Amino acid sequence: MTEHELQNRIRVELSKCGGICFRTNAGSFWQGKRVWSREFQETVLTQLRAIEGLPDGFPDLLFIDHKGCAFIEVKAPKGKVRKAQDKFIKLMQSYGHRAGIARSVEDAVQIIQGGT
Numbered sequence: 606m607t608e609h610e611l612q613n614r615i616r617v618e619l620s621k622c623g624g625i626c627f628r629t630n631a632g633s634f635w636q637g638k639r640v641w642s643r644e645f646q647e648t649v650l651t652q653l654r655a656i657e658g659l660p661d662g663f664p665d666l667l668f669i670d671h672k673g674c675a676f677i678e679v680k681a682p683k684g685k686v687r688k689a690q691d692k693f694i695k696l697m698q699s700y701g702h703r704a705g706i707a708r709s710v711e712d713a714v715q716i717i718q719g720g721t
Contacts (some may be wrong), residue, residue, distance in 0.1 A: 606681070607681065608636060608679055608680065608681045608684060609667065610613065611664055611679055611681065611707075611708075611709070611710075612628065612666065612679045614710050615627065615677070615679060615710050615713040616666065617716060618710045618713065618714060619666075619668055619713060619714070621638065622668075622670070622717060623670055624668050624669055624670030624671075624675075624717070625668070625669050625670070626666055626668045626698065626708050627666065627667045627668075627669075628666060628668055629659055629663055629665060629666065630658045630659065631653075631658050631659040631660060631661060631662065631663040632657060632658050632659075632661065633657050633658060634656055634658065635650065635653050635654070635655060635656070635702070636650075636653070636654055636657075637650035637651055637652045637653040637654065638650065638651050638652045638658045656717070660691035660693075661689045661691045662687065662689030662691075662692055663676075663693060664677050664679075664690065664694065664704070665675040665677065665678055665679045666678075666679060666707075666713070668703075668717050668719070670712060672703070672719075673702060673703075674696040674702050674703070675692070675703035675704065675716055675717045676682065676694065676695075676697045676702060676703070676704040676705075676709070677704070677705065677706075677707050677713050677716055677717075678690050678693075678694060678705070678706045679706075679708075679713070680706055680707070680708050681708070682706070682708050682709075686706055690706075694706065703716055703717060703719055704716065705716065
């Protein structure tokens with residue numbers, strides 16, 4: 606199973622847990638207007654501008670319920686956690702939030718139930 610597939614399965618399961626789950630995007634990217642290019646024979650972006658998303662290391666999923674926030678970094682079974690991701694998770698835990706790495710749907714459920 607890919608990390609993307611796992612994220613989707615987790616989102617479906619967490620939707621049954623009495624809260625709201627958001628997929629987040631960290632980092633920076635380009636945004637612009639899509640137009641057809643006769644020269645390149647494909648859609649291109651014009652009027653480009655750089656967009657800054659959430660900070661580096663922000664987890665893939667944000668779950669919010671009556672207990673507060675839970676931060677879930679989704680990784681495939683052999684996926685590596687980057688230093689910035691580990692640092693962010695530990696920081697959120699130090700603030701008293703539920704936060705952790707999920708390599709399965711069960712891991713994600715355990716995180717929102719208060720485990721890590």
